[in-house]
Amino acid sequence: MVTASAVEREAGLCLLPAARNSLQSKNMSEIETNATERQARYNPAEIEPKWQARWDADPALYAAEGHDSGKPKFYCLEMLPYPSGQLHMGHVRNYAIGDALARYMWMRGYNVLHPMGWDAFGLPAENAALKNNTPPREWTLQNIAAMKKQMRRMGLSYDWSTEVTTCLPDYYRWNQWFFVKMFEKGLAYRKKSKVNWCPDCQTVLANEQVINGRCWRHEDTLVELRDLTQWFLRITKYADELLDGLDKLEGWPEKVRTMQRNWIGRSEGALVDFAVDGDPGKKATAGPSTSLRSAQDDTYNARDDIRNAQDDTCDVITVFTTRVDTIFGATSVQLAPEHAVAKAFATEDAALAEKIEALLAEQKKAREADDFGAIEKHGVNTGRFAVNPFNGERVPIWVGNYILADYGTGAIMSVPGHDERDFEFALKYGLEVRRVIAPESGAEVPELPFTAEGDAVLINSREWDGLSCVEAQQKMAAFAEKNGFGSATVTYRLKDWGVSRQRYWGTPIPMVYCENGHAGLEPGGVVALPESALPVLLPAQVEITQEGGSPLGRVAEFLNTMCPVCGGPARRETDTMDTFVDSSWYFYRYTDAKNETAPFESDKANYWFPMDQYIGGVEHAILHLIYSRFWTKVMRDLGMIKSDEPAERLFTQGMVIKDGAKMSKSKGNVVSPDDMIARYGADATRMYSLFAAPPDRDLEWQEEGVAGISRFLGRVYRLTTKYAELTRESGVARAANRTEIDQALLRRLHQTIAKMTLDFSGRWHFNTSIAAIMSLVNEIVAAEVAIDEGKASPAAVAEIVRNLVLMLAPFAPFFAAELWEQIGGEGIVFRTAWPVVDEELAREDEIEIPVQVNGKLVNVIKVAAGSEEEAIKVAALADEKVMARIVGKTVVKVIVVPGKLVNLVVK
């Protein structure tokens, strides 16, 4: 039964003042009586399957038109799901938002593309195979079938003719095609480097998949660093463009842009070589410096090459600094515990090794505790020295627990006089603090550390004295470069995207290793497969285990092949691609999903892209949304598309939570969409997910809320069917002579249309849109007796009923389709034009209010009838005559008698 509190909830969290008033004044027993009556009539279990069957039988219903349709286009997309086998409430919410928008845009006359697909590769299928002995492909396709059935049951308006399933060869062959293209362009390459290894996944992870030192799939598993030869995609080549492009993405949430900016982490600075142990002969060693120089030809990979160089040599420490202008103030060099030079020292000194081990343990612990920023800084003096190449000074080499091996070069020069962190460390260990920067004006020299660089100049820096910090940074870097011990550089936190995975269920990397070699290729060298050899199919019969490298390496028929160049024996690459490759370009495939000769036709993609609206969770701010921007730029540079960015607008919806926590099996707070649909219908379930919170906020799931929406739909159903015959007979004529009741109801109707239209155009506060519809319905119910007594004109009632059904269509499609048919609506409700606001009708009646200043009448102002006190006060103070009277005086008090009078007391 309906309780007062449930009615409140049902009518909305963001209840409009008018709605609140009308609810409070309404007779609760009336609602209770109606409840019994209507529940017998509105039966979603009957209506929804009926319409689903009709829609399923009409595959063209939601198909987009060609680009010659003459209509403006709208590409609306929700992120594709991983086919786990079950939709959860987060999906329901995501899809309900996209579906409401797609249907609304259809009603606005757009040519809408609204597709769906499956991000179908990935580890869970292998885990399921181990557990249930079901092959990954079979498991995945079963799950897709189950989820597709749920989506159809929800009445989502997807064009299934463009469905994309990433684990099928007709899709993944194009991943391979792109990979070869990128290889040819130098964008895909292989190198040995330190990579992130998840011991649970038994595979390498991209940097983006490491969250606070842990695996993105295993929250409790610390990621290890391993040396492996892996395939990388050169995303860093686009680092600047990815960064600059964010400024133009005004339709993206600011938080996502900020997260991407931070992730790309551009910083300008210099690399400087400090020779180890003060041997002047080794000060500018040829080995690493040469490799450093060649690294600079390709700025983007400088750091990785340097790190590799360090693995091979221990006589140079390359530091990265953003403040090379302070180098005369360097009083130590600080290494990460895992730095190659630190390791080399440790092999010669067991006591030191133990201390470094302890620092590393502290570092790991801080990372585990997710609190690295607050680590208590500890260090150990190695007893060795490094030479500052700018002044030949020997400075001690320390190892610090606060220096990370995988950040920068894993080594810094410590300048305590001009860096907070270095200062703190120097105080603790009694290292020298030296002043080399001073304010330009010659003003009193501030206390150390002095970290400013604007309006500051170098001192105690020999020939560099007097240069401004900014000038010195450029000149000193150039000097280092000229003399072979450093260079200016730009570093990025963003690193190249490691895409090799030692797993089975992914796209095979289309590369082979020619065993004997051929002209221009040494034995074992890598050869890209020609297009004619694609796709490289995943073998079906594979024993899945989680040990000993990629399962593909144990399939002889897959492994052994022929070199496409010389015909000699060759071995296939056995790693598969990171599944984020699949989702990097899938939305382009939707525009031409059946294409067998290319990933898609450029004309089609250029018509639909950029997407007008992309909708998904904010958890994809870094991974998917950076990769897909990168992929878009690569495709543009391959001449395949014109746009620079995949999506014009991005919307990130909030999470669905229950009892204050994210729904999860382990917490036992999962609400199944199937249960909700069985109990209340798909329309009520979807509409509740839009109603219970603004879409960008978290939503606390409450079943009574779904029940409330169901009752609300029941009320609309009762009203609509009651006036169905009247509506059919009245057609679409407007009321000629409007009665008072007509006037009041039509005003509310057109105000509701105006509000909804505004909400759809930008802020998407569907919760308040739905509350506005509820408020309208409450007014109709309140006027029902009068209507039935003939005090409203049939044409007005018909206009209200028709538009009520149209306004509900984006939120409750089965319901709207059923009622549209019952009231004799022509054609498909979702192709019927969205109601147009009649501004004249929507306008509130105005009333006149006299405004007095100190008891004397000054003017009479006009305000909307029913205006709140605050609004009347604002209007009075803004009136010109009133302003003229109070200018230069102090308003001591404003007395408002709503609807009657305003009196200002001034001094």
Ligand SMILES: [Zn+2]
């Ligand atoms: Zn893992």
Ligand SMILES: [Zn+2]
């Ligand atoms: Zn060969």
